[in-house]
Amino acid sequence: MDETYEAEIIKEVLLGDPQPFEALVREYQGAIYSLMLRNVRDSSMAADLAQESFTRAYARLETFKKGKRFFPWLYSIALNVARDHMRKSGRDFHVFMDNPTDMDRPEDRKNEQEAMENHLDGNVVFEFVQTMAPKYREALILRYKHDFSMQEIANVLDISVSGAKMRISRGLEMLRDQFKEVSNVR
Amino acid sequence: MSGKNDARLLDATIKSSLSSMPDETAPEGFSARVMRELQPKKPSVWMRFKLWLFGPQSMTFTPIQVVPVMTCVVALIVLGIVQMKPSAMSEDTVRLSSVRFVLNDMNMNAKTVSVIGSFNSWKAERSVMYYNNDEGTWILEATLPPGDHEYMFLVDGVKLVSDPQASMSRDDGFGNKNSILFVNGGHEQIL
Known part of the structure; x- marks a missing residue:
């Protein structure tokens, strides 16, 4: 969506008309819902969390900085919603933080093994990404799917720019290794 | 060389697959569900002023309304040039x-x-x-x-x-x- 159009929508909403906000919801609902689904793997809960992300963004719209892109700002809020949910549910709250243990979860390894054995076509990357540690997965998705700049990724993930580069580089390396491993298995 | 090419091809495949990774479709009526929860905002006077100040404004006017304004602008420019001239002359062109x-x-x-x-x-x-x-x-x-x-x-x-x-x-x-x-x-x- 055009940034000028988004800015116009935000202005209208801030002036008291919530209706234009629906255009922003429609534009980004797929990405936010997908983010939630990747993390909770439950469609109903993912929808609730996605909704919570949009309502939280609406409530904080006054803090949105003019001239910035809306989607990275929204994505940042959605990641916080996901983090809060995981903390509350006692699950893996380190997923977005620099904790080396999250790279080697047994359930991930099992999924990876299945993926390696069952897929070796163009979708194999997609399968691998689904099973990656979230902090690498989200960095890769932000960079290559949503085309975020390194600075935007750093802001969204609340890390430094060099940290963002490191995650992307490490994530790519992990994907390459998995790819090669699958090729050998075949 | 072949190894390098393979690595490049692999990277290209990975990046291309990531960029074309499909989004999940949000549940039916998702946007309506979000919108039902939202209450209209009540902007403060300061917020209204800020939005007006930093937002683009459109104005409509007829050509005849522009004439007095343009006349004043031209007069000011001419006046400015006339006042600048003597000092420019004295500084830049010394008569030899x-x-x-x-x-x-x-x-x-x-x-x-x-x-x-x-x-x-x-x-x-x-x-x-x-x-x-x-x-x-x-x-x-x-x-x-x-x-x-x-x-x-x-x-x-x-x-x-x-x-x-x-x-x-x-x-x-x-x-x-x-x-x-x-x-x-x-x-x-x-x-």
């Missing part, structure tokens, strides 16, 4: 006058003659005169800015000679008399 220094020496007793003065920092090499055989005079033509200029002739590099034709002179404090040339600007002057 042509001046001709002449020293009579019918028999060409001197070998070299120069004019030294306040206008050339008393440096002989900057204003060397030439000898005119027909007139029997040493001559130098120069351009000088308006004002008083003190000068002397330096004969054969050693002897200081006041200009016998100068109407005014001033004691230099070392036993010589500097000739004074007054340039009033705009006219050619012959000494």
Whole structure:
């Protein structure tokens, strides 16, 4: 969506008309819902969390900085919603933080093994990404799917720019290794 | 080489797959569900002012309404130019006058003659005169800015000679008399 159009929508909403906000919801609902689904793997809960992300963004719209892109700002809020949910549910709250243990979860390894054995076509990357540690997965998705700049990724993930580069580089390396491993298995 | 190409191909495949990774479709009626939860905002006066201040504003007007404004703008510009002109003139264009220094020496007793003065920092090499055989005079033509200029002739590099034709002179404090040339600007002057 055009940034000028988004800015116009935000202005209208801030002036008291919530209706234009629906255009922003429609534009980004797929990405936010997908983010939630990747993390909770439950469609109903993912929808609730996605909704919570949009309502939280609406409530904080006054803090949105003019001239910035809306989607990275929204994505940042959605990641916080996901983090809060995981903390509350006692699950893996380190997923977005620099904790080396999250790279080697047994359930991930099992999924990876299945993926390696069952897929070796163009979708194999997609399968691998689904099973990656979230902090690498989200960095890769932000960079290559949503085309975020390194600075935007750093802001969204609340890390430094060099940290963002490191995650992307490490994530790519992990994907390459998995790819090669699958090729050998075949 | 092949290994490098394979690695490049692999990276390209990975990046391309990531960029084309599909989003999940949000549940039916998701946006409506979100919108039902939202209450209209009640912006403060400050927020309204801020949005007005930083947002683009559109104005409509007829050509006839523009005429008085444009007239004022043009008048201000013209006034500005007129006021700027004298100062620009005084700073940028100093009027120089042509001046001709002449020293009579019918028999060409001197070998070299120069004019030294306040206008050339008393440096002989900057204003060397030439000898005119027909007139029997040493001559130098120069351009000088308006004002008083003190000068002397330096004969054969050693002897200081006041200009016998100068109407005014001033004691230099070392036993010589500097000739004074007054340039009033705009006219050619012959000494």
